[in-house]
Amino acid sequence: MDRENIIYLFLLVLTFFTLQTSTASQMFVSHRHLVGEWRLLHESIGITAMHMQLLHNNKVVIFDRTDFGHSNLSLPRGRCRYNSHDLALQKDCSAHSVLYDIVSNTFRPLMVQTDTWCSSGAVLPNGTLVQTGGFNDGDHIVRSLAPCTDENCDWFELPRTLVQRRWYSTDHILPDARIIVIGGRKQYNYEFYPKNSRGDSAFSLQFLKSTLERYENNLYPFVFLLPDGNLVIFANTRAIILNYKENQVVRELPSIPGDEPRNYPSTGSAVLLPLDENRPMEAEIMVCGGAPRRAYRYADKYKMYMKALSSCGRINVIDDHGIWEMETMPTRRVMSDMLILPDGDIIIINGASRGTAGWNNAISPVTTPVIYRPNVRRDNRFSIMKAASRPRLYHSSAILMTDGRVLVGGSNPQEYYNFTGVEFPTDLSLEAFSPPYLARKHSHLKPTVLSIDEILTYKSSFSATFTVPTFLRIGTVSIRIIAPSFTTHSFSMNQRMVVLKGVVVVAISDNSYKFTAFAPSTKEIAPPGYYMLFVVHAGIPSSGVWVKIQDST
Known part of the structure; x- marks a missing residue:
């Protein structure tokens, strides 16, 4: 030859x-030249979509909080919630949770008893959503909702199941089918649900206390399960690898460059990039956006809105010598969501370009989603998508649906439901964004x-x-x-x-x-x-x- x-x-x-x-x-x-499409699904579902979870029966559990006052959706059959501890209404005949069917584009009200404000959740291997914590009478509560095909299933609540108060904590499902519940306001520890033979203790995590700063909190820490069974926990500017079985910090990662906080209320977002079993295993986390130091104080006290961060950092956390690779988004963002799309790209959606999380603490909404392609050249990774017609600020959320669309809802920068006389009123709508791969x-x-x-x-x-x-x-x-x-x-x-x-x-x-x-x-x-x-x-x-x-x- x-x-x-x-x-x-x-x-x-x-x-x-x-x-x-x-x-x-x-x-x-x-x-390259496609920018996606938006579709309004419902002008109002009666509540604001603060929390969302897709179940395997293609229904989405959506809820906000019970101490908003009356929602715009009544509970069926004359049902009412009676709660002497509620901070808004001791008798409330309106719903604060709905079950949305993505196939029929319909929804029905659910009844939640205790306050779910700023809570967390994970799905058990049997498909049941376990939802933990919240505010006031809900801060020690575990709630569950099992997928069902009839119209009768609803929330089930276990009183004071959690050892510690969990408000703004993070949940993650573990290989042994337990859920680890990490952090929360003034909680520098973690616990498990269900409990194991170790007892019902909470385990101290000094890292959470050491990343707390005077004007910045470190709530809703970013938590990811690694292929070696350890957890990576990111709070503000730092991250650790935690062996939760032994309650030992395996090592600390380098601080993200820029030294600006990324967790609530600075509220950037983060994602574990796709794990690929076709090559030597890597585990990269990516953290994007957030707000500078002092941004929360300036917005909350003086209504001065600092520019959000435009930087993203990604690091291979399996590599003992991994370093942050920094990139710049096309737009500054705080309070955005990052979702993995079926083609392996990452969509960054919702948020604002000035301010922080909190009541009326942000302006200049960013309505254009951005798609990030992790496996192409650095100078060609970001693409700007079609702008949405409405802002999604504090207390908005987004999830991936089975048909490849992104479900978007929420936005309530107000302390209660408020539809008039404010720049950014409460939004009760649901929209769907179709990424470019769904183009005809x-x-x-x-x-x-x-x-x-x-x-x-x-x-x-x-x-x-x-x-x-x-x-x-x-x-x-x-x-x-x-x-x-x-x-x-x-x-x-x-x-x-x-x-x-x-x-x-x-x-x-x-x-x-x-x-x-x-x-x-x-x-x-x-x-x-x-x-x-x-x-x-x-x-x-x-x-x-x-x-x-x-x-x-």
């Missing part, structure tokens, strides 16, 4: 293996999953069939799973994506294909529970289908 043929054969082999990589699918379709011009590349193994066991292979109107090449397909987030106060708790390995695609018939892939390797990479699975073809994702990951037993 002559030299030219050898080179040609080498290039063919190199091209084949390049196409097999998990990131290749992002490169076949350009979204890409519909011929969009996969549709026909059937799938719905129960996946660790390390085991599974299969699914799907169709694509125009199939490109085998190497343009990747399979990803996403854990739905509990989103509140600009942080999406428990959110994670895993790119699955061992993907093999074969043609069955015209436009029909079958893939096999391997479920996640360990519980630390993907804790047991329900995930949205997406087939991504040439950078265009299918709608998500629900799978449950569990032990073989």
